[in-house]
Amino acid sequence: MSVSEQILQQYRIVDGSLWLGGTRAAELAQRHGTPLYVYDGEAVVRRIDRLRDALPAELALHYAIKANPMLPLVQLMATHVDGMDVASLGELRLALAAGVTGADISFAGPGKRDEELEAAIQAGVILSIESPLQLQRAAEAGERSGKRPRIALRINPAFRLKASGMHMGGGPAPFGIDEEMAPEVLRQAVQLPVDLLGLHVYAGSQNLSAAHLIEAQDAIFTLAERLSVHFPQGLAWLNIGGGFGIPYFAGDQALSLSEVADNLHKRVAQLNQRLGQCELVLELGRYLVGEAGVYLCRVIDRKISRGRVYLVTDGGMHQHLAASGNLGQVIRRNFPVVLPERMPKQGEPSSSETVSVVGPLCTPLDLLADGVELAHAEPGDLVAVLQSGAYGLSASPVNFLSHPPPREILV
Numbered sequence: 370m371s372v373s374e375q376i377l378q379q380y381r382i383v384d385g386s387l388w389l390g391g392t393r394a395a396e397l398a399q400r401h402g403t404p405l406y407v408y409d410g411e412a413v414v415r416r417i418d419r420l421r422d423a424l425p426a427e428l429a430l431h432y433a434i435k436a437n438p439m440l441p442l443v444q445l446m447a448t449h450v451d452g453m454d455v456a457s458l459g460e461l462r463l464a465l466a467a468g469v470t471g472a473d474i475s476f477a478g479p480g481k482r483d484e485e486l487e488a489a490i491q492a493g494v495i496l497s498i499e500s501p502l503q504l505q506r507a508a509e510a511g512e513r514s515g516k517r518p519r520i521a522l523r524i525n526p527a528f529r530l531k532a533s534g535m536h537m538g539g540g541p542a543p544f545g546i547d548e549e550m551a552p553e554v555l556r557q558a559v560q561l562p563v564d565l566l567g568l569h570v571y572a573g574s575q576n577l578s579a580a581h582l583i584e585a586q587d588a589i590f591t592l593a594e595r596l597s598v599h600f601p602q603g604l605a606w607l608n609i610g611g612g613f614g615i616p617y618f619a620g621d622q623a624l625s626l627s628e629v630a631d632n633l634h635k636r637v638a639q640l641n642q643r644l645g646q647c648e649l650v651l652e653l654g655r656y657l658v659g660e661a662g663v664y665l666c667r668v669i670d671r672k673i674s675r676g677r678v679y680l681v682t683d684g685g686m687h688q689h690l691a692a693s694g695n696l697g698q699v700i701r702r703n704f705p706v707v708l709p710e711r712m713p714k715q716g717e718p719s720s721s722e723t724v725s726v727v728g729p730l731c732t733p734l735d736l737l738a739d740g741v742e743l744a745h746a747e748p749g750d751l752v753a754v755l756q757s758g759a760y761g762l763s764a765s766p767v768n769f770l771s772h773p774p775p776r777e778i779l780v
């Protein structure tokens with residue numbers, strides 16, 4: 370079986386068919402056409418509830434819109450999380466349109482344009498300052514807007530989150546102000562017409578190791594405490610980042626949330642004891658939505674080339690770059706792929722064959738799954754790429770080869 374039990378367990382499977390949000394996946398594909406992204410709202414809410422149960426109540430949960438900016442999903446999120454993290458004017462507008470108040474939004478990202486700074490200041494969002502010049506420009510934008518910017522310094526830490534899908538920190542980076550420079554930049558901030566509220570540290574992404582996340586979080590709390598002396602009003606806000614990963618590939622084990630949460634209980638209590646009232650934020654993207662999304666496409670052709678079976682589908686890398694392995698994977702590995710009308714059964718070796726699932730694009734990069742075990746499929750059959758709720762459509766080159774865009778639905 371090419372998909373782990375841990376991943377399959379999340380799904381409702383009836384008589385070998387995959388169901389999503391109370392409807393058979395095949396029925397959804399019939400109704401809405403393929404290719405189709407389906408996001409299961411209940412699965413998202415369940416994930417948030419489980420997090421809330423585990424995490425300290427003082428820790429605000431933010432959704433990083435970058436992971437999936439589909440408006441109905443962002444609107445659903447708005448009613449279940451405490452705030453959102455945005456990284457562009459477009460994302461800021463989405464968060465505001467979804468009903469999030471400016472005070473519950475933080476805005477990270479290098480290269481913020483004047484227009485973005487001004488809109489953020491108007492809305493009262495917390496700006497994560499990524500460079501000394503950005504600090505100056507934020508202060509100037511505040512003067513033009515007649516409103517004091519609310520700012521946090523984003524720190525590029527000297528440590529890094531080990532074994533992360535994507536590292537941020539530990540070396541030179543366009544993100545954040547180097548830890549070594551932070552005291553000097555904080556001294557400058559105190560002199561400027563800005564409200565200096567706190568710190569933001571984002572150490573990495575897609576991490577499945579509780580031990581490594583704990584190590585990074587400990588380092589972040591220690592760093593925050595050390596830098597807190599540079600805040601004349603005290604440290605009022607601390608965004609500790611996130612980086613919680615989800616299993617994608619063969620051998621991936623789901624993150625042990627309880628271990629990470631236990632440590633956070635200790636560190637949050639300690640920080641509040643030492644520094645007094647400080648608003649704490651955990652920002653998660655993929656962990657909230659990644660497992661709740663499925664990408665459905667339909668087989669157009671089945672061909673055998675020199676012994677290899679190819680299923681050519683109407684979906685591909687132009688709509689799901691991550692599954693094709695071209696979104697930051699060092700070694701290409703397969704996303705979990707299934708036939709939604711012939712779901713693998715537990716402990717039962719289904720009659721299967723080894724196939725490659727490709728898209729319609731004229732490039733060898735257009736590969737959705739390479740050499741996976743699937744039940745026999747023919748043109749007309751559906752293929753589903755699981756774990757596709759984050760960094761799917763919005764992280765894909767949809768215009769490449771000029772095919773029509775896929776639909777997205779929230780069920």
Ligand SMILES: *Cc1c(COP(=O)(O)O)cnc(C)c1O
Binds near residue numbers: 433435436610655
């Ligand atoms: C991308 C990003 C996130 C979200 O990362 P996930 O891996 O989706 O949780 C959060 N914060 C910042 C600053 C980011 O750049």
